[in-house]
Amino acid sequence: MTDPKKDQSTASIEGDNPDYPRIEKSIYRYVLRHTFRGQLFLLLLTALTMPLVYISLDIPKRIINQAIDGKNLPETILGFEVTQVSFLMLLSVGFLVAVVASGGLKYYLNVYKGILGERMLRRFRFDLYARILRFPSAKIRRTPPAEIIPMITAETEPLGGLIGDAIAAPAFQGALLLTYLSFIFQQDVWLGLASIALYPPQMYLIPKLQAKVNALSKARVKTVRGLATHIGETVQGASDIHANDSGRFEQARTSGHLGRIFGIREEIYRRKFFIKFLNNFLAQVTPFFFFSIGGYLVIKGEVSLGALVAVLAAYKDIGPPWKELLKFYQVFEDTRVKYLQVAEQFEPENMIRKSLLEAPDQVEPLSGEVKAQGVSYGDDETSTVSNVAFSVPLDTHVAIVGGAGSGKSDVSALAARLIWPTSGKIEVGHLDWAETPEAVTGRRVGWVGSTPYIFTGTIAHNLYYGLFNSPVAPKDDDSPDDKQRIQESIASGNSVDDAGADWLDLAAVGVQGIEELRERARQVLEVADLGEDVYQMGLATRIADAQIDAQTESKILEARRQFQEKGLDVTIFDPDTYNVNISVSQNILFGYPLAAEFAPEQLPSNPLVTDLLREAGLFDEFLHLGVKVAQTMTEVFEGVSPDSDLFERFSLISGDDLPILEEILRRLSATEDQSPQSLPESDQEVLRSFVYRLVPAQHRLGIVDDSLQAKLLKVRGLLREKLGDANDSVDFLDPASLNPGLDIESNVLFGALPFGKPALRSKIRKSIDEVIDAVELRAYVMALGLDAEVGTSGGKLSSIQRQKLGFARALMKHPDLLVVDEALAPFDFNVRGSLIKGIREHMRGRGIIWALESASSVEHFEEVVVMEAGRILERGRTQELMARDGPLKTLVEN
Incomplete structure (x- = not known):
């Protein structure tokens, strides 16, 4: 098999393979590639504004020299007789119309530039995000989120303003400048030469000075990323910082980062404002030539006073476009540095091929066996898997055991196609695993790692996450807003898929409706030993937060009645009786x-x-x-x-x-x-x-x-x-109705537990479960539990609950192959055994490759692979290998 590292890195550098599209190194090429028509339209608008600008310059001259001075007045205009006053009013109105028209065009031009820039910024950010999904796992592990996040958000923000201005701004300001200069040259060549005399020195000096600022900007971005990484470490390691009393040391590190950023920014400010000082100084020298040379020419009668006034007005207007051009150059250089630095971070070697993320028309179930031939994996210096060969039929359950550095985790990741072998080949049935689309590996293979990530949302969102592969039905919304969303997504090169559509693929798990899906979910949750947890979350749901219809309300009230008939030692809430098991304030309220x-x-x-x-x-x-x-x-x-x-x-x-x-x-x-x-x-x-x-x-x-x-x-x-x-x-509280502020359990209990009788609590809980089942409310309560929020990264769940949810998520999509990598570490020995048995029973007839964290759990598997230092030492039936003195027996005994 060809070395994928070599193939991928070469394609990434050359950029001639559509499977490895590269980011344009030139920001101008990137802009033109995606906004060529928009930029042409901006240029057209810019060209339309120039005659209006020229007219607004010429009319004041005519007002002074003709209308006010009364010389060279036209006798008629369009057949109408013209007086000095009417000619003055006509020119004044014309001037006003030219100014309004020019301002309106500029307004439209600026709005269009903003929209064009934001579209490009949206496209660029989406491209960067899409590249994250193609990062190799090694790149993901090495790159802290604290660095990636600001790259896509804060560091790309300046691109929005620049992209809209990339061509339009220099074209518009340049055209303005040329318009003003042409007007000045038409009045007098010497005045024109005086107005541009100091441009060449500026054009030579500023790029030289700006190059130093660019280098400092590059250093600043790198230093800020280092600070972001440090802050991320502080947030994640806050407990260890407190446990080791190292807060003062971390503050010193923070001060060091901030000090380096301050030093760089101080130098940037010195250089940037020196450039600004130089520009302002040179701009103020030019009027000297106008007053001296222009005044001399007026005195000699070679230039009219009106022409000189118009020239001075035109020169006053020359300053802003020239300054804008210089400012644009500085901003462009600063933004170009940021663009290149961001682009470099999103073109790592060994990126996943783009074609592998494209789904085929139909995804068939896996069949046959997982077969590895001479598979190795590692980086350029070390190899964690060396020349491994094995085959696992997809109706077999195999455990992989080994000590630290044995390579068992990498073998499981290779089997799940989360990483690619550096040499050798893996086949699953007739499929070359390295060439198989992610739509197949992601839907037909279940993966449970040692720390499964729990996404912000509900239990159901995480449980069904493996079924969100493509929208199965569009959102029933043909509104103008939705059409606008699609149009903007296309214009920005984004996905047109709507996250609000129905993504839940019921056919993927062989169910016909939402009730069947919930029943399948209940079964999976029981296998993962998470069913009771979800049930309790449902009981803890407030009535106000649940969707309660009349039938459900009557069932809960019936459950309350049946619970009270059990005659347990619970002080029921009675409006006419003081409840001694709650406080005075609660009794009053x-x-x-x-x-x-x-x-x-x-x-x-x-x-x-x-x-x-x-x-x-x-x-x-x-x-x-x-x-x-x-x-x-x-x-x-x-x-x-x-x-x-x-x-x-x-x-x-x-x-x-x-x-x-x-x-x-x-x-x-x-x-x-x-x-x-x-x-x-x-x-x-x-x-x-x-x-x-x-x-x-x-x-x-x-x-x-x-x-x-x-x-x-x-x-x-x-x-x-x-x-x-x-x-x-x-x-x-009303005995005849539900209280919206209380949860389901409290509404059934509708009373206070007695103090000093802890043994009674379990009996009460069991009785509540009995009446919930008696009125057929368990499915409803489980549905409420599925809608429980898990918090950011599953923060509302315990580590064990997150691990169980990881198992349930993998099993929910009914995989043909389940791959598990040391996912039982949080559990004690007995729970590990029961989980393995339940999962194996659920996966009967389908394949399991399970890298165990402890060889002691190998007794629950009939077949086992023993690894050490990236190689397979032995493989066979567990009982046979345990019967002889070999690596497996040594691992188990130790």
């Missing part, structure tokens, strides 16, 4: 707070609740009870360390609250009448707040007695009466 001021911790300062306490005669009583709580707590926790877990177990006060209470009690004892009403309002509010926290069944202080409970029930009723059942502040 007796609902789910919608407004922040009705959150339980905010009730002590809630004006409405305060008024109701006064009405019920509880406001002062709460203050005295608060003093009682404070006295009891200071006695109970006297001498206890503030960080003791006793505070958490009692959960009424914290270690930080204790000194506050002690200080309040000291101030109370210092008052004349020792009345809590004498304390400051802030102290009184603190004391009352602890009464709101009391849970009678947990704290057992004897403070919330029957009398107080009866009064609190009165406050509860008053609050509901004041707010009304339908309000924006509180969703009140």
Whole structure:
């Protein structure tokens, strides 16, 4: 087999193979290649503006020399007699029309340039992103995301403005400059020569000075990328930085990066502003020639005063286009450096061929066997796989074992076609694996690595991710916005596929509808041991966040009724009964707070609740009870360390609250009448707040007695009466309906668990599962669990849950071959065994190649391959190899 490295790198350099399209090294070639028609249109617009500009220069001269001076007036215009005043008005109106027309064309020109530039920027970014998908795995591993991301976002941003201006700006400003100069030369040749006398020195000096700035810009970009990498390391390694107290060292590194960037930028500023100073100085010298030479010519009568005034006005307008040309040159050079630096990073060797990412019309199932012949893999210096040969029928399950550096992980990656062999050949059935499109390898092969990546979104999004290969049905939207999206995508060279279309390929997994798909998902989740986790996520979904129809609501209420009939020790939420297993504030509220001021911790300062306490005669009583709580707590926790877990177990006060209470009690004892009403309002509010926290069944202080409970029930009723059942502040608990603020489980339970009975919790959970099944709600709850958000990179899931989801995702697409690379590391030995057995049973009749992290799990496989130092030491049936003293037995025993 031909060395793919050699083929790919050669094609990448030569750029003569459409399978390896290269990025244009010249930014102008890139612009013209994709915007040639647009640039021609911009040039046409530019040409149209020039006559208007010339007219706007010539009319003021005629106004002064003819209309105002009254000389050489035309007798008639278009057959109409002309007076001096009418001629002045005619020229003035003509001047206004020329200015408006010129301004309108410039406006359209600038808008079109902006659109053209943004389209090109969109194309360039899309091209770069598409190249990431073709990066070899080694390049991906070596390149930190903190470097790649700003390359596509921040570093390409200046290209948008430049691309629109690449031809139009120099053409427009150059044409303006030539128009003004031609006007000046028409007035007098010497004045024309004076106006351009200092251009040659500028044209010579500025490129020389700009070359130094370009080199500094290149160094700045490289240094900023180094800072980005360092920041990325800090974010990812924050725990280790704290664990090793190396924050000061990392700050010193950051300071070093910032210092180097500062030094480079300081030098850039010095050089750039010297160039600007030089330009401004030379621009101010030219008027000297106009005043001296022009004045002399006017005195001699060789040039009219109107002509000199017009020349001075024209020269005033020459400055901006000349400065714009110089500015464009500087910006262009700076942007060209960035463009080349970005382009260099996106043309690594061994890029995946473009044709391999194009899907065939039909993807057939794999058949036959995976066959490797003399396969080696590695870089130019080392080889991790050396001359390996094996065959695995696609109905066989084979384990690969070996120590560190054995090459088993690379063999599994080669089998999954995530990497390409540097020599040798792999065939799957009749397919040459190196030449097989990704549509085949990605759909017919399941891959589970040691750390599967979980994409931001839901469980379902990640579970079905292997089915998002191509849109199976367009979005039902033929709106003008959608047509505009497609047109802009085509104009920008982007994908016209709509991410909002239906991408879920049900046929790929052999199901007919969404219900069958969910059932298949449930089976796969059970195999991956993730079913219970997803079920619990569904139970934890708030009613307000779920799509509840009338039938589902009645089922949940029926489940609540059946659960209550079981007679478990749960204090049911009853509007007429005080619940001793929840706090005073929760009893008063007796609902789910919608407004922040009705959150339980905010009730002590809630004006409405305060008024109701006064009405019920509880406001002062709460203050005295608060003093009682404070006295009891200071006695109970006297001498206890503030960080003791006793505070958490009692959960009424914290270690930080204790000194506050002690200080309040000291101030109370210092008052004349020792009345809590004498304390400051802030102290009184603190004391009352602890009464709101009391849970009678947990704290057992004897403070919330029957009398107080009866009064609190009165406050509860008053609050509901004041707010009304339908309000924006509180969703009140109602035994006859669901509470939108509570989750599914809490709506079924509809009560509070008793304190001090941890064994009862498992019984209650089991009972909830029973009633959920009895009313046939499990499928619905599982569907809610599938819609649970996983967070950024699966941050809301545990490492074990992420690993299980990786298995489920691979199995969901019903692969012909499952390849696993050390994916069981987070699990204990028993769980590893059960997972392997379940997955092997699910994959019966299909192939598995499993690189095990520990040889001890080899007992779950009939066939095994033993590797060491990139070579296969032995292969055979597990029991036979274990029966003799060989490499496998040594690995297992060690």
